[in-house]
Amino acid sequence: MFRIKVSDTDVNKMPEMDARYGPQDLRRLSDEISTEIANCSILTNQPTSPIMIIYGVQPRTETFVDTQALTDRIKTTLTKTGRVQFVNEARRDQLMKEQGFQAQSATDDTRTAIGKQLGARYMLTGAIVEMRKTTGAQVRVSKTELMYYQLTMDITDLETGIVAWSTEKEFAREMRQPLIGW
Amino acid sequence: MRKRLFLFAILPALLIAGCSTPSIEKARTNFYAGRYAEANENLKELPSGDKDEILYLSERGMIRHALRLYDESNKDWRKATEINERLPDYSVTKTTASLVVNDRVLTYRGMPFERTFIYTFLAKNYLAQSDWDYAAICARNIITHLDNLNGFPDISYSRYMAGFCLELINDRGNAAIQYKAAGKAIQSVSIAPDSGQIKSTLSNACAAAHSNVLARAADAREVYELVCFIGIGKMPKWCLPEYEFDMAPYAELYCDDKYLGQSYPFANTAELMNDSKKRLAVIQAVKDTSRIVIKEVISETVESQNDALGGITRLILFSLEQPDTRCWETLPLWLEVARVPCPASLKSYKVVFKTSGGVALKSKIIATPISRRGNIFVSFCRDLEEQPSKAVAP
Numbered sequence: 219m220f221r222i223k224v225s226d227t228d229v230n231k232m233p234e235m236d237a238r239y240g241p242q243d244l245r246r247l248s249d250e251i252s253t254e255i256a257n258c259s260i261l262t263n264q265p266t267s268p269i270m271i272i273y274g275v276q277p278r279t280e281t282f283v284d285t286q287a288l289t290d291r292i293k294t295t296l297t298k299t300g301r302v303q304f305v306n307e308a309r310r311d312q313l314m315k316e317q318g319f320q321a322q323s324a325t326d327d328t329r330t331a332i333g334k335q336l337g338a339r340y341m342l343t344g345a346i347v348e349m350r351k352t353t354g355a356q357v358r359v360s361k362t363e364l365m366y367y368q369l370t371m372d373i374t375d376l377e378t379g380i381v382a383w384s385t386e387k388e389f390a391r392e393m394r395q396p397l398i399g400w
Numbered sequence: 401m402r403k404r405l406f407l408f409a410i411l412p413a414l415l416i417a418g419c420s421t422p423s424i425e426k427a428r429t430n431f432y433a434g435r436y437a438e439a440n441e442n443l444k445e446l447p448s449g450d451k452d453e454i455l456y457l458s459e460r461g462m463i464r465h466a467l468r469l470y471d472e473s474n475k476d477w478r479k480a481t482e483i484n485e486r487l488p489d490y491s492v493t494k495t496t497a498s499l500v501v502n503d504r505v506l507t508y509r510g511m512p513f514e515r516t517f518i519y520t521f522l523a524k525n526y527l528a529q530s531d532w533d534y535a536a537i538c539a540r541n542i543i544t545h546l547d548n549l550n551g552f553p554d555i556s557y558s559r560y561m562a563g564f565c566l567e568l569i570n571d572r573g574n575a576a577i578q579y580k581a582a583g584k585a586i587q588s589v590s591i592a593p594d595s596g597q598i599k600s601t602l603s604n605a606c607a608a609a610h611s612n613v614l615a616r617a618a619d620a621r622e623v624y625e626l627v628c629f630i631g632i633g634k635m636p637k638w639c640l641p642e643y644e645f646d647m648a649p650y651a652e653l654y655c656d657d658k659y660l661g662q663s664y665p666f667a668n669t670a671e672l673m674n675d676s677k678k679r680l681a682v683i684q685a686v687k688d689t690s691r692i693v694i695k696e697v698i699s700e701t702v703e704s705q706n707d708a709l710g711g712i713t714r715l716i717l718f719s720l721e722q723p724d725t726r727c728w729e730t731l732p733l734w735l736e737v738a739r740v741p742c743p744a745s746l747k748s749y750k751v752v753f754k755t756s757g758g759v760a761l762k763s764k765i766i767a768t769p770i771s772r773r774g775n776i777f778v779s780f781c782r783d784l785e786e787q788p789s790k791a792v793a794p
Contacts, residue, residue: 276569277533280540282478285533350544361489399488 237365237393238281239348247387248288251371252295258383260340260373261301270296271305271338271376275369279348288369289342305338340382344371359397366390424452424459428729431463432634437789439463451494454480455508455726458518462730466782468769470525477522481541484509499691500698500717503724511676512552513669514728516545520558523565524629527778528769532568539565543578553675556582557629557667557735560591564627567596568773582666589664596627598664598739624775626660626742628653628766631732631782632753635669637725647756651783653738654750661740669731695721732782746770746777753783 232242255261261268272293275285296302306313320329349366366388373383427442443460446453461476487507497505509515523538539562546554546562563578576593583591590599630651648665677684695717703710742749748767754760762783770779 277537279537280544282534282537395488397489399491400493 234391237363237391239279239283239346239365239367243367243389244284244288244291247369248291248295250387251369251385252292252299254385255292255296255342255371255373255383256299256301258373260375260382267300267302268340269303269305269336269338270340270342270373271307272342273307275344275346275371278345280350281348283346283348285344285346288346289344292342303336305336337376339376341374341376342371343374344369346370360394361397362392362394364390364392424456427459427463431459431466431730432784434785434787435789436463436467436786440467440469451505451507452726453508454483454510455728457483458510458514458728459730461518462521462728465521465525466784466786468528470529474522474525477518477525481515481518481522484515499687499694501720502691502722503687504722504726506724508726510728511673512545512549513555513672513676514731516542516555516558517669517728517731519545520555520561523561524780527565527568528771528780530771530773532565532773535565536569536571539563539578543574546581551679553672553679554581554585555667555672556585557737559585560596560666560737561629563596564778568776568778586664586666596739598737600664624742624744624746624777626653626655626738626740626746626749626777626779628663628738628740628749628751628778629780630663630736630738630751631734631780632736633733633783635673635727635729635731635733637727637729648734648736649753649755649761650736651738651781652752652754653740654752655742655746655748660742660749661738663736663738665734665736667735669733669735673727692721742777744775749779751781 229241229245232240234240234242272289275288277283277285293304297304317330317332321332324330347368347370351364351366353362367390368386368388370386371384372381374380375382423442427439430436430439430442440460440463443456443463446456446460450456457476457480461473461480464470464473464476467473487509491507494506510518519538519541523535523542526532526535526538542558542562546558559578559582563575563582566572566578567575572594575596579591579596580593583589583593588601590601591597592599628651632649632651648668650665651663653660653662695714699710699714699717702713748765748770750763750765752760752763762785764781764783764785766779766781770777772778
């Protein structure tokens, strides 16, 4: 009882500790979005898997939501399906640096060619909105906090600038917290 | 039986009152002497779960902010806010203990303005890192705090910061609301809600010169702006005097010897502390009276059993009577903002700190942090000078 106890937890059964966005939400939202994208017409109607670039999900929240974790997971899941390819925008600087290094120092047969990078056709963006409501001042022993989240994801055709596909997910969670603690 | 009663009354009080970590004072002294690395070292190990953990984290966050260790500073300030949110509004054990000992046994949460300032300074870190989205998250938290003041003072500086962070993510509607609210509380300047531009309402020479610069900039279609958040002075531990905003020191900004403009005071931490204490005065008076009555009852009870022991009990209990002066002392006294036109190729600028009468006190060249979003350069500085660090033991 008074000792430190460590144990593995099943990632599918992680409990919610509070009403805020947490790991379970990250997993659920990314899985749902990935499935929808993988089955959307702009991907399924293509003869070859199109190239996409992720420009991130804007956190319009009060909580410090790691939206990059969300897009990373979407990217991994979609890459596994083979229906879409991604440009590594996040590592572009390092990529250029490595190519520069290779151009200068690598042997002819192992050097990567410059100017052969593929351009993306689609851009994946989004926004996550958070709204919070708490109970007002009144005689009480606990306070209730209601959190509402809405995630919107868009795929924009970079050639036409048209939003080619869009979806949204939403969920709300309530938490009651005692005002008096030990 | 008598001894047991004595021990029951005194021991917990002594145990709780005796808990303190002296390194925070050293850290503050080092910080204000410009020895940031030593100050950071003083607070290297923080006692987890300590009643003053939020205070330690606030102070260390500021030290790391000055050291430009923004990631570490972010961790400290965010942890401080997380602890604060998790704390229950009332703790049975600590509130009871505070009625027998003093308010220092309570978990430090800071005054509402201090809690708002954590997000305000956190926003500065994210601005320095060009992380506009996270700066905007700080802005939303600032707004939540300031929209639920419950009688505590509003903070124009934080309002302006919130507005500015929202402006940077093109949320201009909400930015304008914050700029308007910031301007409402200060008499000496007017803030344009749509652009965040600051203009002096005073007709002194400096203000006139500043207006001329703005006019010249408008004529030349110089649309680049430098927004600089400036901290001057040290928040006093005992803050009683009234601060006149007309008598505030200020900073002048120069680039390549060209005058860009000046800063204007948006907040004074001593004044915020005074106003916050006034708001809590009645509650505090009731609590202090209750505590004295409880101490007197305990002493009388022990005295009825044994005169000498009662006297000692009274002596000990009342010697523990001291005000709770814990506060975030590395905060500046004056928090000012300068929003001035600047060249498109801004790489560094000079800040000249001046007294309210225009006497130059010191100057600094700022080359970092300067981040840029479109036509807006963002920077901040303080009138402290970092001293070369002595070798700090690993």
